[in-house]
Amino acid sequence: MSVVGCLLGLLFASYSTMDYAEHLDRGLHDIHCSFIPGKAPTSEAEACRAAMYSPYSALFRESMWGGVPISLFALGAFAFLGGFALYLWLARERAPKVAVGFFAGVGITPLLVSLLMLTISVSKLGHLCKTCVGIYISSFLLAVGAVSGLFTLKGGVRPALSVLFVVLWLMALGGTTLVPAAVYAASVPDQSPYLSKCGTLKQPKMTAGAPVKIRGSRAIQPVMFFEDPLCPTCRAFHERLLDEGVFERLDVDLLLFPLDSECNWMLESPIHPGACIVSKAVLCGGDRTRAVLEWAYDEQVYLTRAGKAGANVLRAAIKQKWGDELLKCVDDRKTDVQLNQHLHFASDNSIPVSTPQMFLGTKRVCDEDTDMGLRFALKNLAPEVLQ
Amino acid sequence: MAGLIGAGGGVVLLLAATLGVKSWVGSAKDRLEHPAETKAKVAIADQAEVAYCTPRFKEVLERVLHSCGLAQDETRRGCKPADVKTFASISDADFNELFTPLKDRGAVILFDEGMQDLDEGAKKLLEDKWFQRKGARYFFVVARASKSGNQAKNRALSHRRANSVMFDLTSVANDPEIDKKVGLLWLGNEFAQLSKDYCSWPTSRPNEKCDEEAINRSAFVSWVDCRL
Numbered sequence: 001m002s003v004v005g006c007l008l009g010l011l012f013a014s015y016s017t018m019d020y021a022e023h024l025d026r027g028l029h030d031i032h033c034s035f036i037p038g039k040a041p042t043s044e045a046e047a048c049r050a051a052m053y054s055p056y057s058a059l060f061r062e063s064m065w066g067g068v069p070i071s072l073f074a075l076g077a078f079a080f081l082g083g084f085a086l087y088l089w090l091a092r093e094r095a096p097k098v099a100v101g102f103f104a105g106v107g108i109t110p111l112l113v114s115l116l117m118l119t120i121s122v123s124k125l126g127h128l129c130k131t132c133v134g135i136y137i138s139s140f141l142l143a144v145g146a147v148s149g150l151f152t153l154k155g156g157v158r159p160a161l162s163v164l165f166v167v168l169w170l171m172a173l174g175g176t177t178l179v180p181a182a183v184y185a186a187s188v189p190d191q192s193p194y195l196s197k198c199g200t201l202k203q204p205k206m207t208a209g210a211p212v213k214i215r216g217s218r219a220i221q222p223v224m225f226f227e228d229p230l231c232p233t234c235r236a237f238h239e240r241l242l243d244e245g246v247f248e249r250l251d252v253d254l255l256l257f258p259l260d261s262e263c264n265w266m267l268e269s270p271i272h273p274g275a276c277i278v279s280k281a282v283l284c285g286g287d288r289t290r291a292v293l294e295w296a297y298d299e300q301v302y303l304t305r306a307g308k309a310g311a312n313v314l315r316a317a318i319k320q321k322w323g324d325e326l327l328k329c330v331d332d333r334k335t336d337v338q339l340n341q342h343l344h345f346a347s348d349n350s351i352p353v354s355t356p357q358m359f360l361g362t363k364r365v366c367d368e369d370t371d372m373g374l375r376f377a378l379k380n381l382a383p384e385v386l387q
Numbered sequence: 388m389a390g391l392i393g394a395g396g397g398v399v400l401l402l403a404a405t406l407g408v409k410s411w412v413g414s415a416k417d418r419l420e421h422p423a424e425t426k427a428k429v430a431i432a433d434q435a436e437v438a439y440c441t442p443r444f445k446e447v448l449e450r451v452l453h454s455c456g457l458a459q460d461e462t463r464r465g466c467k468p469a470d471v472k473t474f475a476s477i478s479d480a481d482f483n484e485l486f487t488p489l490k491d492r493g494a495v496i497l498f499d500e501g502m503q504d505l506d507e508g509a510k511k512l513l514e515d516k517w518f519q520r521k522g523a524r525y526f527f528v529v530a531r532a533s534k535s536g537n538q539a540k541n542r543a544l545s546h547r548r549a550n551s552v553m554f555d556l557t558s559v560a561n562d563p564e565i566d567k568k569v570g571l572l573w574l575g576n577e578f579a580q581l582s583k584d585y586c587s588w589p590t591s592r593p594n595e596k597c598d599e600e601a602i603n604r605s606a607f608v609s610w611v612d613c614r615l
Contacts, residue, residue, distance in 0.1 A: 010400060083398065091393075350432060
């Protein structure tokens with residue numbers, strides 16, 4: 001069972017690492033997100049993508065673009081434990097007690113790490129990535145196999161082995177766990193030259209209208225965001241900034257860029273129906289702007305459904321949460337004009353029709369530097385926000 | 388023996404994993420340094436461009452824009468009839484035909500005979516049209532005068548009507564860059580007069596009798612959804 005657990009663990013950790021490494025080319029790729037090993041990567045993998053972009057997926061993310069994915073440590077550990085499990089399986093009753101005991105001890109460590117990651121997934125990310133769950137199950141199989149080995153120790157005579165071997169095996173386990181990570185760290189390309197190659201704002205100040213201001217509690221860095229409150233990627237980006245502790249360091253100029261053809265002429269059909277109305281609610285937020293925006297992100301699934309059901313359903317949802325005054329403002333022509341000014345600002349600056357977008361000063365932060373490379377990009381472009 | 392096989396198995400697994408890592412990172416590095424030439428095109432935010440923006444329409448508008456003061460840093464504003472005739476290089480009928488697709492997007496502001504003042508209906512309609520900007524960059528005002536009176540008087544009258552519209556827009560728009568958005572043309576009674584058919588267009592006096600005289604005591608206003 002342990003051998004099977006290790007091989008499965010290796011497989012799932014390989015998929016996870018492969019997906020991570022593939023994104024080092026700064027492109028957007030489909031990713032593996034299935035309980036079935038070998039299933040082709042897919043674009044419908046939001047939970048796995050969210051896990052991959054999260055601050056918990058990698059170490060040293062400030063010094064290395066994307067950091068060192070923790071799946072690399074799993075690769076090394078499963079390789080060692082797989083070899084050890086194979087040895088115990090072949091040796092059976094001839095395996096020394098100290099070896100069986102050692103394996104029972106270290107065989108549960110992947111499960112402990114899995115439990116920790118599972119807790120983080122549920123409590124911080126709010127969803128489970130299937131590939132990660134594959135690793136959790138593999139760890140469980142490995143742990144069950146390792147611990148069940150202890151029950152074979154009753155009776156029978158087994159060869160004696162010095163306890164010093166435990167030290168040797170621990171050193172070997174440590175070494176093999178680090179090897180893939182070390183190779184990865186030594187091979188990753190330097191992304192610094194690419195950080196500032198995604199364009200600049202042609203016209204940094206709005207000539208008509210004004211952006212929405214959201215000032216973090218310890219704001220130090222001016223930044224401009226183009227966001228759509230019904231865009232899942234914007235929500236994930238916002239959550240990432242909060243999780244990373246970055247958002248409170250930002251003095252945000254928010255430009256609403258709803259991907260909804262009801263107000264956005266740059267689209268032929270709505271990508272996020274109802275986003276124009278929700279954007280106007282954000283514009284009408286006044287001193288509650290951040291609360292309205294975060295409400296829209298928190299209730300995004302419900303609001304998206306309401307948006308598809310029709311404008312009145314959405315307006316009712318806004319009224320129920322924020323009251324009649326805010327809804328009146330949403331319906332006011334001045335708010336239409338304000339939203340239109342935000343869209344024209346986007347068009348005057350020829351920005352890509354996508355959300356979210358982040359500008360530090362006039363410099364556009366590349367899309368890939370707002371997800372996997374976020375901490376690395378901030379460390380290089382605005383290090384003070386990480387302090 | 389079992390120990391050797393186990394150790395060998397572990398080494399093989401580790402080697403396979405490490406070589407895999409090396410290869411995945413290597414290919415990503417290669418793609419990063421030598422990107423594929425055919426990258427998917429990303430749409431870029433821009434002004435609206437709708438079906439009526441034919442090359443001919445855009446050509447005329449562009450000439451008008453450049454010749455009537457909307458081009459950057461020009462102090463001269465507006466186009467008088469002779470300018471339009473010269474720069475548009477287009478017959479009266481063809482000129483009017485170009486604006487036909489704007490029937491629903493725009494409106495005709497009507498004036499009293501010999502007057503340039505906007506009544507309440509005109510102000511409301513003008514404001515409504517101004518705030519329905521959507522993705523347009525330019526707002527056109529084409530003022531006219533009817534046949535009554537001499538050419539010079541009508542030229543001046545249509546000029547005053549165009550200015551009336553501009554003054555009103557300036558007060559409602561609260562836009563410091565309004566000069567770069569509004570294109571003023573005044574045609575007097577000498578170029579591109581409207582036929583009675585234009586009485587069916589949205590006007591500021593929908594309940595009043597409309598004939599060829601009345602429809603030319605006007606200013607046609609509309610946003611133009613073309614990238615110029």
